[in-house]
Amino acid sequence: MARSYNFSPGPAALPEAVLRQVQQDMLEWGETGASVVEISHRGPEFLEVARQAEADLRTLLAIPDDYAVLFPAGGATTQQALIALNFASPGQRVDYVVTGHWGRTALKQLATVDVNIAASSEDDGFRTIPARASWRLSKDAAYVHVTSNETIHGVEFRPAWGPVPDTGDVPLFADFSSNIASEPIDISRYGLIYAGAQKNLGPVGIAVVIVRRDLLERAGHPRADIFNYASQLRAESMLNTPPTWNWYVLGLTVRWMIEQGGTAEFDRRSAEKSALLYEAIDGSGGFYRNDVDPAVRSRMNVPFFLPDPALDAPFLDGAREAGLIGLKGHRVLGGMRASIYNAMPVEGVRALVGYMREFQARHG
Amino acid sequence: MARSYNFSPGPAALPEAVLRQVQQDMLEWGETGASVVEISHRGPEFLEVARQAEADLRTLLAIPDDYAVLFPAGGATTQQALIALNFASPGQRVDYVVTGHWGRTALKQLATVDVNIAASSEDDGFRTIPARASWRLSKDAAYVHVTSNETIHGVEFRPAWGPVPDTGDVPLFADFSSNIASEPIDISRYGLIYAGAQKNLGPVGIAVVIVRRDLLERAGHPRADIFNYASQLRAESMLNTPPTWNWYVLGLTVRWMIEQGGTAEFDRRSAEKSALLYEAIDGSGGFYRNDVDPAVRSRMNVPFFLPDPALDAPFLDGAREAGLIGLKGHRVLGGMRASIYNAMPVEGVRALVGYMREFQARHG
Numbered sequence: 001m002a003r004s005y006n007f008s009p010g011p012a013a014l015p016e017a018v019l020r021q022v023q024q025d026m027l028e029w030g031e032t033g034a035s036v037v038e039i040s041h042r043g044p045e046f047l048e049v050a051r052q053a054e055a056d057l058r059t060l061l062a063i064p065d066d067y068a069v070l071f072p073a074g075g076a077t078t079q080q081a082l083i084a085l086n087f088a089s090p091g092q093r094v095d096y097v098v099t100g101h102w103g104r105t106a107l108k109q110l111a112t113v114d115v116n117i118a119a120s121s122e123d124d125g126f127r128t129i130p131a132r133a134s135w136r137l138s139k140d141a142a143y144v145h146v147t148s149n150e151t152i153h154g155v156e157f158r159p160a161w162g163p164v165p166d167t168g169d170v171p172l173f174a175d176f177s178s179n180i181a182s183e184p185i186d187i188s189r190y191g192l193i194y195a196g197a198q199k200n201l202g203p204v205g206i207a208v209v210i211v212r213r214d215l216l217e218r219a220g221h222p223r224a225d226i227f228n229y230a231s232q233l234r235a236e237s238m239l240n241t242p243p244t245w246n247w248y249v250l251g252l253t254v255r256w257m258i259e260q261g262g263t264a265e266f267d268r269r270s271a272e273k274s275a276l277l278y279e280a281i282d283g284s285g286g287f288y289r290n291d292v293d294p295a296v297r298s299r300m301n302v303p304f305f306l307p308d309p310a311l312d313a314p315f316l317d318g319a320r321e322a323g324l325i326g327l328k329g330h331r332v333l334g335g336m337r338a339s340i341y342n343a344m345p346v347e348g349v350r351a352l353v354g355y356m357r358e359f360q361a362r363h364g
Numbered sequence: 365m366a367r368s369y370n371f372s373p374g375p376a377a378l379p380e381a382v383l384r385q386v387q388q389d390m391l392e393w394g395e396t397g398a399s400v401v402e403i404s405h406r407g408p409e410f411l412e413v414a415r416q417a418e419a420d421l422r423t424l425l426a427i428p429d430d431y432a433v434l435f436p437a438g439g440a441t442t443q444q445a446l447i448a449l450n451f452a453s454p455g456q457r458v459d460y461v462v463t464g465h466w467g468r469t470a471l472k473q474l475a476t477v478d479v480n481i482a483a484s485s486e487d488d489g490f491r492t493i494p495a496r497a498s499w500r501l502s503k504d505a506a507y508v509h510v511t512s513n514e515t516i517h518g519v520e521f522r523p524a525w526g527p528v529p530d531t532g533d534v535p536l537f538a539d540f541s542s543n544i545a546s547e548p549i550d551i552s553r554y555g556l557i558y559a560g561a562q563k564n565l566g567p568v569g570i571a572v573v574i575v576r577r578d579l580l581e582r583a584g585h586p587r588a589d590i591f592n593y594a595s596q597l598r599a600e601s602m603l604n605t606p607p608t609w610n611w612y613v614l615g616l617t618v619r620w621m622i623e624q625g626g627t628a629e630f631d632r633r634s635a636e637k638s639a640l641l642y643e644a645i646d647g648s649g650g651f652y653r654n655d656v657d658p659a660v661r662s663r664m665n666v667p668f669f670l671p672d673p674a675l676d677a678p679f680l681d682g683a684r685e686a687g688l689i690g691l692k693g694h695r696v697l698g699g700m701r702a703s704i705y706n707a708m709p710v711e712g713v714r715a716l717v718g719y720m721r722e723f724q725a726r727h728g
Contacts, residue, residue: 003391013398014399016391019390023391027383027384028367033366033377038378038466040690055670073438075437109590137478161661196604210453224474225473226442239441241439243610244375245440326404355721
């Protein structure tokens with residue numbers, strides 16, 4: 001058995017160097033005589049892990065000082081609910097731009113506010129992002145919410161679509177779960193960025209919230225202390241016991257990304273890897289198909305379809321035999337999907353493209 | 365470097381056999397060619413992990429069929445907030461019995477309901493549990509909430525105090541974070557039980573909620589889909605990406621407890637370990653002190669004090685040199701605390717008691 005190339009959408013492949021470090025530390029970590037998963041989150045050893053992870057994340061993403069960073073347990077969907085509770089008053093207007101499955105899921109977390117769908121590409125099957133000029137934004141909205149990259153539909157805000165949308169005095173909030181750290185981000189354009197860690201930042205079970213500090217003064221909803229971002233910031237994300245192991249693996253992954261060259265280098269690699277894959281699809285004479293508008297094709301998640309769904313199972317079986325896993329598309333879309341996050345080396349994409357050609361030669 | 369005896373209150377020691385399994389699986393798990401932390405939560409391999417973990421937990425705790433089990437991300441405090449949202453209407457009365465720090469913290473999660481403190485031992489420093497006859501319960505309460513074991517104050521509902529409180533038609537909800545699986549529980553006496561996993565059930569970052577199914581039909585508050593227990597149950601706790609690695613380690617830990625003899629065996633071990641430690645404290649001629657009413661002394665968390673706080677640092681330093689870690693008391697109480705959950709072998713408690721005698725001989 002050898003390690004496969006793992007194209008899972010999240011939980012996703014981690015850098016092998018990170019896994020080897022985690023493996024080595026599993027019974028005894030540092031000078032503690034215990035695993036990092038067994039020690040107190042309030043002891044000096046773990047506090048240093050947490051401090052270093054934040055410092056490294058600030059370096060990696062060039063986070064300005066007037067932005068706070070939270071490390072909550074769980075995933076991005078929980079943050080979608082907490083955003084409304086923290087930054088909108090009950091019944092207040094919030095603007096949502098829906099460009100795929102996760103943007104639509106976000107709407108289910110908004111039971112007590114007045115949701116305005118400012119734009120949606122649902123009618124065209126989430127293959128585009130509506131032009132900025134067509135968005136119907138509200139002047140009095142608490143925030144505007146976008147999904148920077150749609151993991152399932154493979155749609156990403158790219159420079160070919162346009163610059164980061166200008167929303168005037170209304171802060172722009174963005175779900176960056178599946179493309180954070182894949183290229184430099186101008187965080188000052190956003191009021192808040194959040195991401196589940198399990199794609200580009202590390203393991204599942206922890207998220208990251210980057211928020212402009214002045215926004216934390218908003219009253220929001222009456223809410224549980226544990227749901228209050230300002231309380232969590234005062235408690236350094238330790239209002240209750242945080243997911244320490246996940247935090248530590250996130251820290252190792254962020255450090256690995258810095259050592260690899262940071263977001264500029266991952267920008268270069270993402271361009272190379274995604275170009276290889278889209279060229280293989282577009283150059284297959286229609287055997288493989290990706291229907292997303294080329295201006296907004298995701299560099300992280302590449303959904304593609306075979307000419308006949310009956311070929312899906314043989315494609316997946318052959319892929320697994322070739323050491324390529326995690327390629328099955330999400331159930332809402334079907335087909336295939338290759339997720340090529342920062343931990344996926346270009347060699348993995350070359351192996352996939354080679355397998356795709358070989359499969360087409362046999363079944364085309 | 366060797367593994368220490370780890371008395372941390374949570375995150376806490378895990379069984380060494382579990383850590384070795386996790387270490388072995390860290391790069392390649394089963395037939396996947398990937399780590400369990402890297403694979404899809406919706407793939408057949410992880411779904412089997414989740415199914416087996418629930419089946420084993422049902423075996424270990426003898427959970428009746430009319431109770432559902434959820435595996436949410438995060439810790440117990442989040443559940444304290446979700447309980448009110450799921451089972452009480454806005455403004456509805458809820459009854460809380462406060463017997464320590466965590467019961468008091470729970471009150472901060474209840475911004476939108478009418479909280480009645482039915483009983484509290486705060487005035488006596490949380491050294492007792494008020495007699496059942498003194499509780500001022502409300503007839504129309506959504507539920508009555510108790511903390512089965514107070515991790516910081518070392519106070520536990522024990523048979524010497526009385527049977528599981530009868531709350532009539534109002535369901536009894538209990539935080540079992542720090543004593544679940546330490547003895548058989550008659551779950552049918554409770555409407556809901558919840559626990560963070562990081563003490564007796566496995567790693568930090570995941571919790572368990574055991575709830576009588578009929579209660580899930582309550583309307584509760586308007587709330588985000590991700591906060592809705594009934595929605596989570598329909599989605600098998602995968603409304604969004606769950607903390608898969610933490611779930612898998614929980615499963616290994618539960619399986620280990622079954623193999624060790626189950627809750628009857630841990631009941632026996634808990635009795636033995638806690639008796640050893642309380643006897644050492646009570647038999648120290650006042651050098652060591654635990655002030656909790658003997659009828660409700662915790663078998664899981666044993667706080668104790670030295671005659672002079674100036675001895676705390678030397679005690680902790682010497683303990684660490686003797687391979688005994690995690691003994692520093694919580695900042696709200698000071699002093700020492702030994703947490704002796706299921707993964708702590710009796711040898712660890714013997715080593716601690718030996719060290720305590722030796723320290724007293726030098727400083728008494």
